[in-house]
Every structure is written in C-alpha cells, then in structure tokens.
Amino acid sequence: MWEQIRSNQIRSVVLVVVMGALLLLVGYFLGLYFFDSGIGGLVLASFIWAVMNLVAYFQGDSILLGLSGAKKITRDDHPRLYNVVEEMKxxxxxxxxxxxxxxDDQAMNAFATGRDPGKASIAVTSGLLxxxxxxxxxxxxxxxxxxxxxxxxxxxxLCSVLLGTIVILAWYGSRFMIFGGMGGSRRSSSSGGGGTAQLIIIVVALVLMILAPILAQLIYFAISRKREYLADASSALYTRxxxxxxxxxxxxxxxxxxxxSANQATAPMYIINPFRKGGRAATDLTSTHPPISERIxxxxxxxxxxxxxxxQAYRQIRGAGKGIVPASEVALASAVALRAGSPRVEKDEPGELQRARETSSALWQLxxxxxxxxxxxTRLRIPPNFKATEVKCPHCGRVHQV
Amino acid sequence: MLVLWIVLGIVAILIIAFIAIFNGLVGLRNQVKNAWAQIDVQLKRRYDLIPNLVETVKGYMKHERETMEAVTNARNMAQQSASAGAGARAKVEGELGAALGKLIAVAESYPDLKANQNFLALQEELTSTENKISFSRQFYNDTVLKLNNQIQMFPSSIVAGMAGFKAAEFFETISAEERAAPKVSFSS
Incomplete structure (x- = not known):
C-alpha cells in the first residue's frame, strides 16, 4: 500500500514518449528545411534537449525557488510549519x-521541488500559513x-523541459522560415529541383511549427492533472x-x-493553479489542475x-467507469479507517490573528x-541596517539597548 | 541433453525467485525496524518534554499535585519498559498519553498559564509530538501489515518459513477510547 504510485504509470510514460517523438519530428523537419539533412536536425534538437535537461536536473530546484522568491527557514523561525512538515515526513x-x-506573498499556494526524495524542498506562501x-x-x-x-x-x-525545447525550436524555426528569406530557393538548386518534395517539406515544417507547441502543452497539462488527483489520494492516506x-x-x-511570482512554466508545481481566474470552472484541456470543486x-x-x-469516490463523483488510481495500487491497498479531526481545532488552535503574527514574525526574522x-x-522590529545603539519605544518612551 | 537444460533452467529460475523474495523480505524487515526506531525517537521526545512541562506548570497549579504526580509516574513507568516489545509498550505509553491528556485539560482552567510563552511553546511541541507518535505508529503498523502479509502469503510464505522470518507485532493502544485519548485536547 505504501508503494509509491509509480508502478502503473504507463499512461504518463506513453505521453512523455509522444512528447519526445514530437520533439524529434520538429527537429527532423527543421533539419530537412535548413540543412537538407533530417539527421542534422535530430542531433541539434537532441543536443538542446540534453543541455536543458542537465540544467533542470542539477539546478532546477534552485532556479524555481529563486524565481519564486522563497526563503529557507529553520525550526525556530516557524515551529508550527516545521513540525507539520516533520509529521507528514x-x-x-x-x-x-x-x-x-x-x-512572502498573501496569495495562498504551495509547491514541492527537488529531483529525488533525498534532496527535496517544499515551499508555502505566508498567506497559506x-x-x-x-x-x-x-x-x-x-x-x-x-x-x-x-x-x-x-x-x-522532464515534461516541462521537453515542452520548453519544443517551444524554443518551433519559435526560432518559424521566425527563420518566415523572415530568413525562404531558404527554399537556395536549397532547390543544391538538391536538384525536387519541386513538389520541397513544397511538402515546407508545408509540413510550417504546420509542425504551429501545432507542435500546442500539442505538447496539452499533453503536459493532461499528465499534470492526473498527478494532482493522485497526490490528493496520497495526502488523504498520510493524514487519514x-x-x-x-x-x-x-x-x-x-x-x-x-x-x-508564478509563471506559466512553474504553474503545474503548485497545489492549485496560480493563474486560475475567479469562478471559472477549469474543466477545459488547457488547465494544469483539475477543477478545485471536483477535488473537494x-x-x-x-x-x-x-x-x-x-x-471509489473519484468514480462516484466523475460518474466515470475508469478510476484514477492505478489498478496495481488498488489491488495492494487494504482498508484504512479515517480518523476524527483533531478535537482542539475549533477552540484552541492559534486563531487567524495569532497565525498572522507567527508568520510575520518568521518573515521579520528571515x-x-x-x-x-x-x-x-509593544514589539519593536529593528532593521539590520540600524546603526544607533539605543532605540526609544514609540509607545511609552522607554529606551532600549539594541 | 535438452531435458538437462530445461531442468537447469527451472532450477535457475527457482533460485532467482528465491533470492528476490528473500531480499524483499529482508527489505521489509528492515523497514519495520526503521519504523520502530521512528516511534522510539518520538516516545523519547515525549519523555524529555514532560519534566519541562511539569516544571512550567508547577508554579501555577499548586493544587493539582496528584495529576502532576500521575504524569511523572506514568512517564517513569513508560521509560522503564522502553525495551519491552511493541504490545507491552503500547499499553504503558497509552497510560502515559491518558495521564498527560488529563494534566493538559486541567491546565486549561488556568488563564495565567495559557498566557505563558514557555507553556505555549511547550504546548506546540507536545501537540506535534503526539501527532508524530500517531503518524509513526500508523506508518509502523502499515509496514508490519505488509511484512506479515508477505510472511503468510504464498509463495513468499515458503521462503519466509525456510529462512525463519517471524511476524512482527503491531503497536496498538488497547481500547478504542484510548486510541482517541492520546490526542492531547487543548480545548478550553
């Protein structure tokens, strides 16, 4: 039951392979168009893809965390958050x-990153806390x-790097084709005037340039939606x-x-789509996340x-015959009872005001x-560039040593 | 000659299957040990927190000597049986959880105490430790279930029998009430 939902990822794998094939196709036709050699294009596309993969693998998490302006905390900065993460760990x-x-953002969101469980990070916004x-x-x-x-x-x-490579190739490819003086005439002399063949290549290449990025994006979203449901299922299992x-x-x-701080490329990493428009049911193909109401x-x-x-719940709500959890996992799972909510939640949990203080205190400290x-x-906050040795309380006038 | 090869092939497959199942069982057994160590860490953390708690609370609630003593005694009892098996240990730890819950419930009626920063920090630590205990117990029991299933199910039961794998013990608090009780209730 605790096996990761990894076994039956056939659908995800197929989709990744399709995306890879799309990349190679784009590369092939670009190569055919620009250097008369499909293989050359394949090599170029694979090279760009490999470089981007390496960057994403070794630097991906720091880039993502840097882009979102996240600050690392210790146990003392925010004991409650640290404890909750440890409990879930x-x-x-x-x-x-x-x-x-x-x-530090009033929006409510969270994401996880890191290439393997041994080197993982989790980021939450202060609004969420x-x-x-x-x-x-x-x-x-x-x-x-x-x-x-x-x-x-x-x-x-892996998927976002594939998508990124396809988008980059298609973007530059189409710009060169349109503004690069239609290299077709140059090449028709070298290849000995295969007029119709030339035309077909140009048409196919153009169509690919336009369709490939869109198609790749749809695949990306499909994979990401499925993973969201599965993560919800695991969360329910962990917390009971x-x-x-x-x-x-x-x-x-x-x-x-x-x-x-979110952008299109990092959107699927978050717990809810950071670009969701108010009230819109995101059932369409272009959404990275399933509609929240349905997840609830x-x-x-x-x-x-x-x-x-x-x-079972998924089938019941969606009215679909097909479930979301891979069959192999369902077969392994045994019955697990729900637990009651923590009894203290209603009254004694730190209230919203207290949580706001706790969080802002953590941010000051950071x-x-x-x-x-x-x-x-009164609580005085002294900025790090404060030079004087004494400070007067603005409320009662007592003098404090810094 | 062909028959010999077939027999050799079957033997090879059997050996490989044996090794694979055996390694799987060893992996599970280690996971159970690991999960047990996790519980142990959290229970020890609770032992460490209790003297602090009693110390903080003492000044405020002078008339609750019995409740405090009950907690201290339960803690010492639990610490003494720290090397006992899962079943026996679950019982004393359950008692400690109940005594602790009672102390916290009483502490709720002292408003001064609830304004004490030290107490609030301890309260967060205790809440979290109780949660960690129940989550590590949950993980431990799930792992034990998986190991015991493997030991009893065919064909891994054969390997388990030959290599002498023993079913592990669940860490369960005794009654349904007690299972609900260890959740420290801080409600006022």
Missing part, C-alpha cells in the same frame, strides 16, 4: 527531512510531500483525514489573491482513507530584523 515514510521555504489551521496545513503539506514521494517532481521537470485537505482547498479556492467533492466522498476509497519586546507590550 514521518507519515509518508520519507527518509530525509525536506528543506522548508516560505514565500495565516489562513489554514493545523489539519488543513497537514493536508496541503501531505499533498506536496506525496509529489516528492511519487517522483512527480522529476516527471514534471481527507477533510483537512478538502477544507484547505475550499479556502484556497475562495481566495482571490494571485501569486505574483472527491475528497469529501471518501468513506475510508485508502487508495481504494479514493478511487529578513534579519531584530526583535525587542518592550515592557509596555
């Missing part, structure tokens, strides 16, 4: 504690850790409490803030916490501000 059976990052209670945070962190455990991060990185994730998703769906309904329809229960608590109850 234990529940998921991950061997190494992932690095934890906070993104403020608005979610412990059970909900657990659900979200469980979802992200299962992306790591299921090797989704690697799969998605699907309601936590469901209610977190509800809050995420209701929030209207947009994440400032599936989670709430679960009668247990196992993959079987998720699969920005190297010093904190002085005045006896009158």
């Amino acid at each position: 234990i529940a998921s059976g991950l061997e190494k504690m992932p690095d934890i990052y906070i993104i 403020q608005k979610l209670n412990r059970d909900e945070l657990q659900g979200v962190v469980g979802h992200e850790l299962s992306h790591i455990n299921n090797r989704d991060v690697l799969l998605m990185a 409490y699907p309601e936590g994730l469901a209610s977190a998703l509800e809050k995420l769906a209701a929030s209207t803030e947009q994440l400032k 309904r599936v989670l709430r329809a679960m009668s247990g916490a196992s993959y079987i229960d998720y699969d 920005n190297k501000y010093k904190t002085i608590d005045c006896e009158c109850g």
Whole structure:
C-alpha cells in the first residue's frame, strides 16, 4: 500500500514518449528545411534537449525557488510549519527531512521541488500559513510531500523541459522560415529541383511549427492533472483525514489573491493553479489542475482513507467507469479507517490573528530584523541596517539597548 | 541433453525467485525496524518534554499535585519498559498519553498559564509530538501489515518459513477510547 504510485504509470510514460517523438519530428523537419539533412536536425534538437535537461536536473530546484522568491527557514523561525512538515515526513515514510521555504506573498499556494526524495524542498506562501489551521496545513503539506514521494517532481521537470525545447525550436524555426528569406530557393538548386518534395517539406515544417507547441502543452497539462488527483489520494492516506485537505482547498479556492511570482512554466508545481481566474470552472484541456470543486467533492466522498476509497469516490463523483488510481495500487491497498479531526481545532488552535503574527514574525526574522519586546507590550522590529545603539519605544518612551 | 537444460533452467529460475523474495523480505524487515526506531525517537521526545512541562506548570497549579504526580509516574513507568516489545509498550505509553491528556485539560482552567510563552511553546511541541507518535505508529503498523502479509502469503510464505522470518507485532493502544485519548485536547 505504501508503494509509491509509480508502478502503473504507463499512461504518463506513453505521453512523455509522444512528447519526445514530437520533439524529434520538429527537429527532423527543421533539419530537412535548413540543412537538407533530417539527421542534422535530430542531433541539434537532441543536443538542446540534453543541455536543458542537465540544467533542470542539477539546478532546477534552485532556479524555481529563486524565481519564486522563497526563503529557507529553520525550526525556530516557524515551529508550527516545521513540525507539520516533520509529521507528514514521518507519515509518508520519507527518509530525509525536506528543506522548508516560505514565500512572502498573501496569495495562498504551495509547491514541492527537488529531483529525488533525498534532496527535496517544499515551499508555502505566508498567506497559506495565516489562513489554514493545523489539519488543513497537514493536508496541503501531505499533498506536496506525496509529489516528492511519487517522483512527480522529476516527471514534471522532464515534461516541462521537453515542452520548453519544443517551444524554443518551433519559435526560432518559424521566425527563420518566415523572415530568413525562404531558404527554399537556395536549397532547390543544391538538391536538384525536387519541386513538389520541397513544397511538402515546407508545408509540413510550417504546420509542425504551429501545432507542435500546442500539442505538447496539452499533453503536459493532461499528465499534470492526473498527478494532482493522485497526490490528493496520497495526502488523504498520510493524514487519514481527507477533510483537512478538502477544507484547505475550499479556502484556497475562495481566495482571490494571485501569486505574483508564478509563471506559466512553474504553474503545474503548485497545489492549485496560480493563474486560475475567479469562478471559472477549469474543466477545459488547457488547465494544469483539475477543477478545485471536483477535488473537494472527491475528497469529501471518501468513506475510508485508502487508495481504494479514493478511487471509489473519484468514480462516484466523475460518474466515470475508469478510476484514477492505478489498478496495481488498488489491488495492494487494504482498508484504512479515517480518523476524527483533531478535537482542539475549533477552540484552541492559534486563531487567524495569532497565525498572522507567527508568520510575520518568521518573515521579520528571515529578513534579519531584530526583535525587542518592550515592557509596555509593544514589539519593536529593528532593521539590520540600524546603526544607533539605543532605540526609544514609540509607545511609552522607554529606551532600549539594541 | 535438452531435458538437462530445461531442468537447469527451472532450477535457475527457482533460485532467482528465491533470492528476490528473500531480499524483499529482508527489505521489509528492515523497514519495520526503521519504523520502530521512528516511534522510539518520538516516545523519547515525549519523555524529555514532560519534566519541562511539569516544571512550567508547577508554579501555577499548586493544587493539582496528584495529576502532576500521575504524569511523572506514568512517564517513569513508560521509560522503564522502553525495551519491552511493541504490545507491552503500547499499553504503558497509552497510560502515559491518558495521564498527560488529563494534566493538559486541567491546565486549561488556568488563564495565567495559557498566557505563558514557555507553556505555549511547550504546548506546540507536545501537540506535534503526539501527532508524530500517531503518524509513526500508523506508518509502523502499515509496514508490519505488509511484512506479515508477505510472511503468510504464498509463495513468499515458503521462503519466509525456510529462512525463519517471524511476524512482527503491531503497536496498538488497547481500547478504542484510548486510541482517541492520546490526542492531547487543548480545548478550553
């Protein structure tokens, strides 16, 4: 049951292979068009792809974390977040504690990155930390850790690099074809006037330039949507409490803030699509994530916490004969009971105000501000470039040593 | 000659299958050990937190001597049986969880205590440790189930029997109430 949902990834693998074939096709026709040699184009395309892969493999996580403006935290910066991640790390059976990052953004979102479970990171926004209670945070962190455990991060990185290469090749290819003086005449002399053959190559190449990026993108989205459902299923299994994730998703769906630092390429990494427009049901093909309302309904329809229960709930909600969890996993799974929500959640959980303070305090600390608590109850934040040795409390006038 | 080759082929396949199943079983057994170590870490963490908690709480609740003593005793009992098997240990740890829950519930009626930064930090640590205990127990029991299934199911049962693999013990708190109880309730 704890086997990662890796075994029956045939569909994902097929889709990746199709994307790879698309890349090679684009390369082949570009080669045929520009250097009269399809093989040359293949080599060029593969070379670009290989270089991009290497960059993504070794630098991908730091690029992603850098782009999103995430800051790494320790246990002292935000004990609650650190503890929740550690709890989920234990529940998921991950061997190494992932690095934890906070993104200073009022939007609610989270993502996981890292090429393998031994070198993983998880990032959450400060908005998320403020608005979610412990059970909900657990659900979200469980979802992200299962992306790591299921090797989704690697799969998605592979796909996004393929997609990126196809887009780049098609973009430059089409620009050269249109503005490069239609090299056709130059080549027709060298190849001895195969007029019709030339025309076919040009037409095919042009059509490919236009269609390949779109097609690749659709495939990318299809893979990513499936992984989201599976990560939800794993999160429910880890926490034994699907309601936590469901209610977190509800809050995420209701929030209207947009994440400032996300872009199209990094979108599938997040727990919900950062570009979702208010109220739009994202059932169409061009969405990286399944509609949130549907994810919530599936989670709430679960009668247990196992993959079987998720699969059943999914079928029931979608009215589809085909489930989402690979058959091999369903066969291995055994019944798992749900647990009740933590009894303390309602009353004693730190309230939203308290969580906001906790989070902003972590952010001050990350920005190297010093904190002085005045006896009158005022909390002073001293910026790192503050030179004076004393500071006066603006509230009561007491003088503090820095 | 052909027959000889066929027989050799079958023997080779059997040996390979044996090795594969054996290694799978060893892997599972190590996973169980690992998962047990995880529980152990968290239980020890709870032992460490309790003296701190009692120390913090003592000044505020002078009239709850019995409740505090019950926790301290349960903790010492649990620590003494730290090397016992999973079943026996689950029982004493369950008692400790219950005693601790009672102490925290009583602490709720002391507003001064709830304003104490030290207590709040301890409360977060305790909540998280209780959660970690139940998550590591969950992971341990799932792994044990997987190992025991392998030991009992054909064909791995043959290999397990020959190599002397023993079924592992579940870590279960005794009653349904106690299973619900270890969740520290901080509600006021």
